[in-house]
Amino acid sequence: MLTCDRCDGQMSDGARCSICLKSLDFACSGITEAGYRKLGVRQSNWKCPTCKAGSTSKAGSGFSEKIEKLEKRVHTIETAQKEIPALKDRIKYLEDFNDKNQWLRSNNIEIKGVPMKDRENLLEIVTSIGNKIIYPVTRPSINFNFKSHNSGGDKTKPIIVSFLNRYLKEDFVAAARSFNTLRPVDIGLVGTGRIFVNDYLTVQNTLLLSKAKSLAKENDFDYVLVKNTIILVRKNSQSPVISIKKEKNLQKIQ
CATH class of the missing domain: 1.20.5 (Single alpha-helices involved in coiled-coils or other helix-helix interfaces)
Structure with a gap:
């Protein structure tokens, strides 16, 4: 005789749970004897009500x-x-x-690569550059100039120059670019690096220009320049000019 693990009653036969391995009489198992017999080989997977409820609870959880x-x-x-x-x-x-x-900043330029020296006169430096690039400037044509705090090195802080109007600024930049290679020695200073004259861009537009140059290089664009503070790119001399004013415009460089 067997003992039911739920009611402790004696039984001659019953159902055995495949999970907890307890034997139950058919009254406690929740399944009829006929129903259990019909399971055949599936009896080995039968679950008692408690284990079945637990499995359902876990699934529900x-x-x-x-x-x-x-x-x-x-x-x-x-x-x-x-x-x-x-x-x-x-x-x-x-x-x-x-x-x-x-x-x-439309009337302003940024001059990079000029070595610092004691008691330097920025107006004289700008005037010397103007004379060298064959675009002389005088004091009345300049609003102000100063050394920028944004610097790539202690010895070459950029010089910011504000011209009286945008046309003077554009002509000065164009003359500097036409000169091609301007060096400190050309204006009476010591140094072997290059002097660059460009539009004075905001930090955001400077970053945009850097991204444009990087993409242009990756996609074999021949020209990247700034004119009147607008970034312009061109695949080659026969291609249309593309304006890069916003971040989304970079998608055009491909």
Whole structure:
């Protein structure tokens, strides 16, 4: 005789749980004797009500966890979507701010590569450069000039020059580029590096120019230059000129 593990009653036969390995009489097992017999080889996988409930509970728990994770993801997406308009407004504000800041620099140039020296006279340096590139400048044509704090090295802080108007500035830059290679020795200073005369770009546009140059190199573009503070790229001398005013315009360099 066998003993039912649930009611402790005596039984001649019963059902055996494949999980807890307990033997139950048919009254406690929740299955009829005929039903259990019909299981045949599947009797080895039969579960008692307690173990079956436990398995269902675990499955339900796992399903609930998945639902909870899905709800969190949906909440994150919904939150992000609500923030998109504010982010767009912020981007638009920053772009407008950069455009206004760049407009304020329309008459300005940045001269890099001039070695520092004691008691230097920036106006004399600018005048010397003008004479060398055959575009003489006088004091009345310049609003102001100063040494920038943004520097790639202690000995070559950029000189910022503000001309009386944009046309003087553009002609000065064009003359410097036509001269091709300008060095400190050309203006009476000691040094072997090069002097560069360019538009005075904002930090954001300087980064944009750097990205444009990198992409142009990767995609075999021959020309990258700045004219009137606008970045221009060109595949070759027969290709159309592409203006790079915003980050999204970089997609055109391909």
